[in-house]
Amino acid sequence: MKKLVLIIYVFQYLSLHAQTNCSTLDIYKVKGQWVWNKGGYGNQWTQGEPLRKELQRIMPQAIDGLYATNSIAFGNQSAFYNIKSPATYEHYLMLKKYECLRGYNKVQPEGETGCWVYIVANSIEGEAFQLPGEVERLTYYQNEQPLWVTHIDVETDAAGNRIIYTQNRPEERLPHCWYFSSRPGLPLRxxxxxxxxxxxxxxxxxxxxxxxxxxxxxxxxxxxxxxxxxxxxxxxxxxxxxxxxxxxxxxxxxxxxxxxxxxxxxxxxxxxxxxxxxxxxxxxxxxxxxxxxxxxxxxxxxxxTYNTSFFDNTKPKDQPQCISLHIRRQDSELPKKNFMDLFYSQFNLDVLCRMTGEAPKKPGGINMLDASLGQAKTEVKNQQDNVSSATALFDAASVGKFPAGWLGMNNVTVKNFESKPALAMDKKGYWYPRQYNKEIKDGFSLSFELAWDKAIPYNSGLFTVTLAQMPFDNAAGGYKTDGNLSQYMSMYDSYTGNFNRVVCWFDPYWNGGGTLTVYSYNQQENLLVNKRVTLPDFYMGKNRHTVQLQRKGNALAVMINNKQEALIENAFLPAVRYNLYTFSRYKGTEEGTDVFYLDKVKAEY
Missing domain, CATH: 1.20.58 (Methane Monooxygenase Hydroxylase; Chain G, domain 1)
Incomplete structure (x- = not known):
């Protein structure tokens, strides 16, 4: 029998390479291959049997052009260094495309790949997705346990799956991993x-x-x-x-x-x-x-630091008591994208729930990643379906603090100006009241009161309103600007942004009057609209106004003090779903009077 298997393998190998011609070969149509590379220590490979069965269910035969390897890494480590705890180990999927070596006409898997799935037992981090903020050298005063300085937050998606987010810099909150466990709390405390x-x-x-x-x-x-x-x-x-x-x-x-x-x-x-x-x-x-x-x-x-009461040490050391799932996509290469599309739409997260003793979220169904990412939570859905307007006032806001219910860069505060509290926009950044992924469509209206210091400098920043299309994180219930705030610095300090947006710049100190400039960019950063309008009464000492922006079809209407000052045709791209408005001070100075004061924000959808 072994001789027969060897003969078949040699025949297939010789047949493939005898017919290979790199110049004519479609590398994405090379027959795919699953590789089950048994690894780990003790009972770890057996513990992963439900995982392998699920992978074989969603992809019985490897996708054309894909070389997929499942194995285990780092199985000889304990969850907690130097403290009794279960083993931690990584089930990984390494996803490679094929390459053809010209001159040799040889087909083989690529050497390196950026496409992985990590399923880690008994830890909330892996070698490729380590927790941020680990303190160098200085450890907990007992048992030399490591310390981490970071926010670790757990969000729940619409189905009840948990996703861990981390943040150790003010401008960056990132999804870290999906998390599964029947144990209370986390392995860290x-x-x-x-x-x-x-x-x-x-x-x-x-x-x-x-x-x-x-x-x-x-x-x-x-x-x-x-x-x-x-x-x-x-x-x-x-x-x-x-x-x-x-x-x-x-x-x-x-x-x-x-x-x-x-x-x-x-x-x-x-x-x-x-x-x-x-x-x-x-x-x-x-x-x-x-x-x-x-x-x-x-x-x-x-x-x-370590939560030493988290694990039940009476259980077998290789049994998963918690699992973290981290995914690295590489969609620029078709076989990898095809696998990830399949994995997101078919892999049942309840398999990981059951492996840890957590109750499944969709018994009898498929608890999909696509649904986890794409389905709005109840609070967001209620806002989308039942709320047609939203107002943000500062009458009761705490002076000297970033206003409650606002998001963005959290570096400005409410201040009193001309005996009234308002959001003082005196820093680089952008800010917005919480929004719920509602579409800025025909009929949308955004109004607000705007004021500035009468001694505003000639080279002041521009008061800016941006109407944008922004990815929305359904699990976190927020826009993905929160994942990397500095990525969107085009709202306040540059031109390049690579996202669809309509930008309104108000300048209260131009030559003899104020101005409004409207730019419309597409995702490729092409400037589609560039329109400037002079505002004679929007100028220096005339420093308090009511502004209203309206979408009329694909046009943008701008009213100041109930007078229409501009109607910008084709400002909005008809195929784009705009869903976020923000406020900012564009390219401001450090001068003390270079401040805009915002109040009475009202959005009507």
Whole structure:
């Protein structure tokens, strides 16, 4: 039997290569291949049997042009370093296309690929999707557990699947992985201020004691060497006093840092909020900067470490008690795109639920990734179906804070201007009230009150309204601008954006009057409309106005103080679904009077 299998394999191999001609071969039609590369340790491969069955169900035969490998990596590791815990290991799908080597007329899988599916047991990170914000060197004061400084949030999609999001920079909140488990909580937990202060003091005190002892010894040894030199040798070796002086300076600095550390620690341990969750700006392992351990507005992040009570250590060590799913697409190559389209539309996430003991979300059906990404949650759906207008006022807003219910770059605040509270737009960035992926279609109206300082400079920024098409994250219930805010800097500081948008720039200080300029871009960054309108009454000391933007068919009408100032034809592309409006100050200055004040925002759909 083995001889027969070998003969068949050799025949197929010789037949393929005997007929191969790279110049005429359609590489995407080469017969696909599944490779089941048994891996892992102990019982890990067996634990993955439901996963393999599901993959074979959705793709019994490999797609043409695809070389797909399933195996296990990193199976010899524990979920928690140096602490009793189950094994963590990665079931992976490595998806390659074929390539044909010209000159050899040889077909083989490509060497490297950017297309993967990672299904990791007993962890919320993998080698290719590590949690951000891990603190270098400084660890938890017990058991040397690692620390992470980041937001870790769990969102739930319309079906009930959980998705973990991380954020360790103000401008970037990213989906990290799908998460499955019947266990309460996560494998990580937030630490308290008490735990943070103990960890910080323990690490830095050890570090400083080491440096102090090192320089004390260097100074003692060097002084002894210098004192034992003859007068002639001292005259020749003039560098010794400088070396000793510099080492004494280092010793004084480390001794001062230790004193600073202990004074801070002794004071901090008298706080009454030590058992509250720690929030920090940064944990620096190289310098004593305890001031960075205090909240700093948008740059305040919780600190995480191992949740040692998460796992049930009475269960077999290879049994998945939680699973994280992370996917890397590479749609530029057709076989990989075809597989991912199939995986998203057919793979049943309930298989991963059952592997961890979590209740399936669609018993008897298919809990698809496409549905997870594409189906609106109840709150969003209610807003889309039942709410036709939305208003944002600042009468009751907290002065000095970013307004509740607003999103964007969180770097501006509500301020009083001419005895009225308003959103003061005095920074680079863009901001918008929460919206729910409703379409900006024919009949849409956006109105607001706009004011500015009468001494606004000639080179002031431009007050900007952008009407855009923006991807919407249904699980998070928000626009994907939140995933990478700086990607959309074209709203406030550049031209390039690569998304469909209509941009309205208002300039209150032009030559003899104000101006309105309207640009319309498509996704390829082609400028389709460029229209400028002079606004004689929208100028310097005439600094308070009611503005209304209306979509009329594919035209944009602009009214100021109930007077139509412009009707811009073909501003909107008929095939584009515009779904987000934002406010910004475009290319502003640092001058104190370069501020726009926004109030009474009302959108009618």
């Amino acid at each position: 937030k630490i308290t201020r008490r735990e943070l202060y103990l960890s910080y003091k323990d690490y830095h005190e050890k570090r400083l004691n080491h440096e102090i002892a090192k320089f004390q010894k260097l100074i003692t040894d060097d002084e002894k060497k210098y004192n034992n030199l003859s007068p002639a040798e001292k005259k020749e070796q003039t560098y010794w006093p400088d070396i000793i002086k510099k080492n004494k300076e280092h010793l004084a600095r480390y001794s001062g840092d230790k004193e600073k550390l202990l004074n801070w620690f002794n004071t901090s341990m008298k706080r009454t909020d030590l058992d509250q969750a720690a929030m920090v700006k940064e944990i620096n392992p190289f310098h004593v900067n305890p001031e960075l351990l205090e909240p700093a507005g948008e740059e305040a992040y919780p600190v995480w």
